[in-house]
Amino acid sequence: MEKTQWIAGGNKCRNHLWFVLTASFLIFLVLTCTDYSSLNSGRNFNRVTYFITNLQIVTQDQDQNHHPPNSLPPAASTDFLASDQTRTTNNSSITITSKSTPAPYSVGQGRQPNNVISSNKTKMATSVIYTPPPQAIPNTKHQISDSDSCSGRYIYVYDLPKRFNQDLLKNCHSLHKWTDMCPYMSNMGLGPKLTDKSSKRRDRLLGGKGWFATNQFSLEVIFHNRMKKYKCLTNDSSLASAIFVPFYAGLDVGQYLWDYNTSIRDASPLELMKWLSNRPEWKTMWGKDHFLVGGRIAWDFRRQTEDDSAWGSKLMFLPESKNMTLLSIESSLWSNEQAIPYPTYFHPSKESQVSEWQRRMRKLKRPYLFTFAGAPRPEYKENIRDMVISQCQSSTKHCKLVGCYHGANKCDDPLNVMKVFQSSVFCLQPSGDSFTRRSIFDSILAGCIPVFFHPGSAYVQYTWHFLSSPSKYSVFIFENDIKEKKVMINETLLRIPKAKVEAMREEVIRMIPRIIYADPRAPGLETLEDAFDIAVKGLLDKVKKTRWDMEAGRDPGNAFSQLKGTKFDMPGTKRRE
Incomplete structure (x- = not known):
């Protein structure tokens, strides 16, 4: 029982x-089925907690796409600068675990920054403890991992209609009135490989491989081909930090600079801007994350009148282009332009070729104190070239003159140019048709210390590529002192101590990797940054700052493309009358 x-x-x-x-x-x-977040409420890796009424409200709000021109999507309130931020509605909660850095801005039509949550139904109650902004609810499609080496460096390249680039190369015979540009478009824009009847002469002057007869106006093609090998390209524009527009603006306008009216010169720029403004990528920052490369000086894209006799196109005066950044071989007075180096004759495919060239330049004996390679500019009354040539001719013991007069081909021969620069301690760089010269970069490549006469020739131009202390790598003589015959060039250069000269030459030789463009067909230099790498880095930093300003409500507006009358003044020096 x-x-x-x-x-x-x-x-x-x-x-x-x-x-x-x-x-x-x-x-x-x-x-689990009704509110998974309640099981997760005890986890708070970074002490960032959001309380929201409905997850669907947040995701819908992130997809709103009504943003006025020249502004980013509306930012959330400033209490995003907190670590423990509490947002309460109806006592329902979701805890989001995130890393300490915010997700990158999702570049795409109508998308908000990934660290923005907005909802009209959400009430805020905050306690500010922590400074880094939290991430929004993760969007796995557009989020970049912090471990991604390309985070913040992705670039999206437009696939433009062929008339803006490829068709120009096909019609290379007509790109310039007096020059057949087809040979210079070979080898991805590097031009023909340098050859000489006497290989011993070539080897003695240039050493190994990597030398080409590169045209000074071929930068657009070289840069585009380098960009095709850029390791952080993306096919998803929403991940991109910047948008590249591969329009060969210089080649396009170059074929119409003589004997054509303004409507023909402006046809391609107008059509391009219409195409761009209809793209979803454009509406994210209204073009302020877009950039293009100009193989001619920026003044060639800033015609200010509709007179057919006026020079160039009005590409950079079009409303849309005012929001874009132009990288060109010489900038003008506007703030949305940045100068990057002219292409030289040297395009190495290996880092060892660069170090070997630098070693050769250090060992050279330089019999001439200074040299000038160029022609007079009698049509420009303010130009000092005639005076520079005169001083060189009166100092034959110290100066080597290479006259680039009409019909002379000495200045078009890369071997001859490099030979002269290699034999000189200083290379004179007075302004010519414009402030800058390709010769600046050829002389640096030869280890020849540049002598400038106007700050617009270098110091205020190539700020990404040149040292911030001009006296470490160059000599400056005010052009007014030459005009007024207050200064003799040879006496000025002879007064510089030998130790100072050697230190300056060493800085110039160290600058060589920064002013050359590596061969686009090669994977790139191993550890050295070339002119392309530095230009891309500078551009990404510029767009990043602009994006931060816009997200913070500091819209650059008209200041993005502002005329800066003092841009060409000597840095740190009062303007001399």
Whole structure:
């Protein structure tokens, strides 16, 4: 009897146990299906908690795309500068785990920054403890991992209609009125490989491989081909930090600079801007993350009148282009332009070729104190070239003059140019048709210390590529002192101590990797940054700052493309009349 009762009692307990287990499982299942966040509320890796009414409201708000021109999507309130931020509605909560850095801005039509949550139904209650802004609810499609080496460096390249680039190369015979540009478009824009009847002469002057007869106006093609090998390209524009527009603006306008009216010169720029403004990528920052490269000086894209006799196109005066950044071989007075180096004759495919060239330049004996390679500019009354040539001619013991007069081909021969620069300690770089010269970079490549006469020739131009202390790598002589005959060039250069000259030459030789463009067909230099790498880095930093300003409500507006009358003044020096 007792045994029977014990068995019955045991069965009863087991029934109770199964009931409890079944009930617990059902409760667990209900909680999981209805509000998973309640199971996760105890986790808070970075102490960032959001309380929201409805997850769907947040995701819908992130997809709103009504943003006025010249502004980013509306930012959330400033309490995003907190670590423990509490947002409460109806006592429902979601805890989001995030890393300490915000997700990158998602570049795409109508998308907000990934660290912005907006909802009209959300009430805020904050306690500010921590400075880094939190991430929004993760969007796995557009989020970049912090471990991604390309985070913040992705670039999206437009696939433009062929008339803006490829068709220009096909019609290379007509790109310039007096020059057949087809040979210079070979080898991805590097031009023909340098050859000479006497290979010994070539080897003595240039050493190994990597030398080409590169045209000074071929930068657009070289840069585009380098960009095709850029390791952080993306086909998803929403991940891109910047958008590259591969329009060969210089080649396009170059074929119409003579004997064509303004409507023909402006046809391609107008059509391009219409095409760009209809793209979804454009509406994210209204073009302020877009950039293009100009293989001619920026003044060639800033015609200010509709007179057919006026020079160039009005590409950079079009409303849309005012929001874009132009990288060109010479900038003008507007703030949305940045100068990057002219292409030289040297395009190495290996880092060892660069170091070997630098070694050769350090060992050279330089019999001439200074040299000038160029022609006079009698049509420009303010130009000092005639005076520079005169001083060189009166100092034959110290100066080597290479006259680039009409019909002379000495300045078009890369071997001859490099030979002269290699034999000189200083290379004179007065302004010519414009402030800058390709010769600046050829002389640096030869280890020849540049002598400038106007700050617009270098110091305020190539700020990404040149040292911030001009006196470390160059000599500056005010052009007014030459005009007024207050200064003799040879006496000025002779007064510089030998130790100072050697230190300056070493800085110039160290600058060589920064002013050359590596061969686009090669994977790139191993550890050295070339002119392309530095230009891309500078551009990304510029866009990043602009994006931060816009997200903070500091829209650059008209200041993005502002005329800066003092841009060409000598840095740190008062303007001399």
